[in-house]
Amino acid sequence: MKYAEASKFGGPEVLTVVEKETPTSGDGMLLVEVQAAGINYTDIAARNGSYPAIPKAPFTPGLEIAGIVREVGKGVEEFKIGDTVAAITALGGGYASHLVIPAATAIPFPKLLDPALVAGVLVQGLTAYLALDQAQVKRGDKVLITAAAGGVGSLAVQLAKAKGATVIGLASESKVNFVKGLGADHVIDYGKPGWAAKVSEVAGSEGVQVFFDSIGDLASEAFPLLGQFGRWIIYGLRIDKHVAPLPAVAPSVMIGKNLSLSGFNLGINLHRVPSALKELFKSLMDGSLKVEVSKYPLADASRVHTLFEGRKTTGKLVLVP
Numbered sequence: 001m002k003y004a005e006a007s008k009f010g011g012p013e014v015l016t017v018v019e020k021e022t023p024t025s026g027d028g029m030l031l032v033e034v035q036a037a038g039i040n041y042t043d044i045a046a047r048n049g050s051y052p053a054i055p056k057a058p059f060t061p062g063l064e065i066a067g068i069v070r071e072v073g074k075g076v077e078e079f080k081i082g083d084t085v086a087a088i089t090a091l092g093g094g095y096a097s098h099l100v101i102p103a104a105t106a107i108p109f110p111k112l113l114d115p116a117l118v119a120g121v122l123v124q125g126l127t128a129y130l131a132l133d134q135a136q137v138k139r140g141d142k143v144l145i146t147a148a149a150g151g152v153g154s155l156a157v158q159l160a161k162a163k164g165a166t167v168i169g170l171a172s173e174s175k176v177n178f179v180k181g182l183g184a185d186h187v188i189d190y191g192k193p194g195w196a197a198k199v200s201e202v203a204g205s206e207g208v209q210v211f212f213d214s215i216g217d218l219a220s221e222a223f224p225l226l227g228q229f230g231r232w233i234i235y236g237l238r239i240d241k242h243v244a245p246l247p248a249v250a251p252s253v254m255i256g257k258n259l260s261l262s263g264f265n266l267g268i269n270l271h272r273v274p275s276a277l278k279e280l281f282k283s284l285m286d287g288s289l290k291v292e293v294s295k296y297p298l299a300d301a302s303r304v305h306t307l308f309e310g311r312k313t314t315g316k317l318v319l320v321p
Contacts, residue, residue: 002321003096004301008057009049012305015061015095017298023100024071030079030103031071032087037094037298038064038119039317040151041236044309046092053090061301062094062319064122066115069106076103084111086118090267095301097321107273109281120291120316121280123266124151127235129276131212131264132159135233139164141209144199144225148184149175149314152235156212157182158289168199168208178314182290196221203227218261219244228257235264295320 001022006014025031043061045051066086069079079085085106093099109118137143143160147153148169160167161183169184172191179187186202188195199208199222207227214236226232237243253259283289292315296304300319307313 001096001098002298003060003093004062004298004319005058005060006047009047012047012302012309014047014057015302015305017301022098025073025076025100027074028076028103029073029100030069030076030085030106031073032065032067032085032099032101032106033070034065034094034096034099034321035067035115036065036119036295037062037096037319037321038122038124039304039308039319040064040123041308042123043092043095044305047305054092060093060095062089062092062096064088064119065094065099065101066109066118066122067099070098073103079103079106079108084109084113084115086115086122088122088273095298095319097298107277110285113281113284114293116293116295116316116318116320117284117291118281119318120151120293121155121277121284121289124316125155125280125291126269126273126276127264127266128152128155128159129280130266130269130272131233131235132156132163132210134262134264135210135212135231137163137165137210141165142168142203142206142227143210143212144168144170144203144208144222145184145212146170146190146222147214148179148182148187150214151316152214153212154179154182154292154315155289157184160210160212162283162288165210168202170195170199172311175314178292196225199225215243217243218246218250223247223250223253226257226259230257230259232259232261233264234262291316293318297321 069083149171169179170190216237298321
């Protein structure tokens, strides 16, 4: 088998592709031939040494896979060789041609679905779906989405629109048309001064009801944009940037507007994953949810990390062993 290994913590250059003997499935386990390994920001954090679940190197990144069962361990009755399955692997290992996973964690998916699309709605799709649900997005809400061209953001744009919301996407100038193509009602270049004023203009006097935040910068210009009973959901942090603390004026503004500020962690929402994935797979099958996928060979893992960190990509990135 082949796999991409981070020999030590550091930049993209620490990722190299190596080979070893293909493992076998033990009791209660499945050997999966990986057809698509999703790339997430958590992989960058793990490679940098800032992801607590992976405390030491060397290791293989990759939290999500989709592929075909090639070997079934003793005691496994619910799967057979040839079944298509996906999995979220909290300890990495996905950047590989093969991976052994517990059968209990395997997620079956329809064989008609492209494994790359399935990988595209595991971590990022579930985050968008469940976090928007936590925010109680409803018809008529104005939803402001950061990184609207990214893996989570591009799905959140579509899912919020499906709920009947007015979507305001924040994206760099080169990605504005891409986000508009996803159905966003307004797309604003956050790299230009005055972007918050433009958001305020399109949001109107009622302001924004939901701010879907991938950065977690609590002193950003977005804070005053929230209207009465606004909900600020933080689902990610940019580890390469300083995150400013909550501004001193925030508590009084929150009280005055009845605002709520909350985080979202997929790990403590795992009990909701089966029903959420059922809906996401259904939307992929009927075409109502589009996943923009860019496929790269496993050998390009280092280069893809460089592109991803440099925010030179759109949609979902997957490695194909």
